[in-house]
Amino acid sequence: MKKFKMLKVMVLVLALVFAAGSGMARAVDKCPDNFVFLVDQSGSMYMHIVGSQVKMAIAKKVLLGINDMIPDMRYNSALQMFAPVQTVVPVGPYDRAAMAKGIKSIKEEQAIFGRLTPMGPGIMALDPVLAKMSGNTAVILVSDGMANQGPDPVEEARAIYSKYPNVCIHIISLADASDKKGKEILTAINKMNTCSVMAEGVALECDAAAMEKFVSSIFCTPKKAAPKEEVIVLRGINFDFDKSNIKPEFKPVLDEAVRILMKNPDIRVTIEGHTDAMGSEAYNQKLSERRAAAVYDYFLSKGVPSSRMRSVGYGELRPIATNATEEGRALNRRAELKVEK
Amino acid sequence: MSRIARRISVLFVVFALMAGLQAAQVMASDDAQVEESFVAFQKDWMQKLKTHGKYGEHNAQLAEDKEGAGTFSAEYDDLTEPTSFEIKKTDVKSTPYVGVIHYEKRKYSCRAKTLEQAKLGPYEVASSSEVTEIFRYSNGKWVY
Known part of the structure; x- marks a missing residue:
């Protein structure tokens, strides 16, 4: 009887430890004060999605569309790339035109082969960016998920959530049917937090309603200006x-x-x-x-x-x-x- | 007019000017003191309002919404620092100055699915008032 009680206690303790360490992020269901576009520029992003265009071309169109739709409110923002890590628009007050310019400056062509995807380090590189932001931050990750170098990107995402509980990582997936592993990685990051929204890049490119839904799921609609009494x-x-x-x-x-x-x-x-x-x-x-x-x-x-x-x-x-x-x-x-x- | 009379008149004018200048300096000094005292008074006043008034997130009022189904609101008022002030002289001996402070009173609100979530925020400015407070200066102090 004593042994059974001991076993129950051990199971309970293990369950508590597991729950504490499982890395399940608390939902951030609050309006973002900041956002970061985190764009994968590895070799695979310069391949064509089956039956469609080069993934990076789709990524740029989608980001420009999102940028146009972001509600007119005050944010801090940034545009970061990885594979290799590159700051295109540094952390600062959001300027729609400057962000559009940054997106448009992303290269249309790069070498495909010999350019691996250190996606884990790319997510790690968010740390100094997020450190400059206070309040709630939306990270919009644009990638095909094809991580083939360096630390596990899912674990790196978990580490970001652990350090920055007010961050939410949203996904624009450019993984096509053959990118099974890429889809798995992106889905795993998406499922890490109930606040996270995931959409297919191709769908966002051709469906304005889908893009609007994606944006409104991440950003808050600005309220009417508060009335002023005297x-x-x-x-x-x-x-x-x-x-x-x-x-x-x-x-x-x-x-x-x-x-x-x-x-x-x-x-x-x-x-x-x-x-x-x-x-x-x-x-x-x-x-x-x-x-x-x-x-x-x-x-x-x-x-x-x-x-x-x-x-x-x-x-x-x-x-x-x-x-x-x-x-x-x-x-x-x-x-x-x-x-x- | 004799030379002596002229000299006396000139001296008289000079002394009158000097006396006037001195009086003006005394008045300017009074005005400066009153202004200085009002600047100090403003700081104390805002502190008094916040200390004794029902301001700040810790005074948030929680309530169930009547309009929305199953949502709760948390609201509190807060005050900004004064945005400007003025001091004006009056012709009333018992109240030689009035002082005016301008600041904003803001109502902050958060709506959520539970009372606890609403209390946590984040709060947004739901409304604001431009407040003008007019005080009088009497017997060497600002009266409220």
Whole structure:
């Protein structure tokens, strides 16, 4: 019985160790702040895909198409090649035109034979690139997967994931039917992380919808620009206890607000009265209404048309600070002008 | 006018100019001091807002979305540093200056499938307000 219990514990420990070391990357389901095009320029990439063009020609067309579709947001980007390692566009703020120029500069012809594919080292060479990027990074690997030199590219990808958990490696495969090993390698890298998207380069080249889907799976659609409100906060309008009369020392602050309103004749404002939480809610509600009305009357007396203003009291219901401290309560005691355009 | 009278008048004008210059220097010195105090006040003010106010990711409010099916939102407000300020002299003895600070208040939001994921972010700016705060200077200090 004791031996069986020991065995169960050992199995559990082994399972935990295996799970920890299995290299299964956590999904990065967040918008990328950076992206890297990582393009294989080994000899096999200058061969023809069966019944189609030279793989590198397809790669360039696809990358140019993707580059055109990338949503208009701020990124850092880079264009790296491997076999041999080459920086075409160094890490820096993304510039669509500069990236297009970099893609177009990729050689259309290179020697095929005698140019092996150190794909593992090519993926390793991502390390200094990724080290310059913070936040989430999408790596778009364009390759036929034909690794035939150096360390295992799948293990190198696993090492990248281990060091950079906010990276996701997406695949554009240019492996054709005969490139069985290449397909296996690319598929293994794709399956390493649930965030990874994989597509056939040939399909992306001829199907705009497929390319759009690929891009939208990797990049986030930019949201509409956040609307901007305007608010003017009047400070130092320290009414006496239970009072709402405007004292002479308040007038310069109110006059400055009047000046802003006169300078911007298109705006309308809601004058809001706010209190701290001392006293009952009902009392504070009434007090804030009286005080907002006092500010309204002052503005009216200074020539601001009634059509451009209204007053409202919010009592203690909209605090901007804690009411547990005197400082917090002082911050809550305020009049605000919310601008409506 | 006699020579002596002329000389006295000239001396009088010179002294008046000197007195005026000195007064102007004193006023400029006051203005400079007030400006210096407002610069320091701004820093304290923003710190006060952040310390006592409900700002920052640690104050994120979590809620289940009403619109989306099965999604949750995390939101918090935060303040930028002042983008500009102005000081203006007034003709009110009890409040000889007003000071104006401009900054932005931003609402950050993250939507996700679970509360925990929403809280983790990443947050994006959902909306922002241009804030203008007007203070008065009274009895040697900025009043709020």
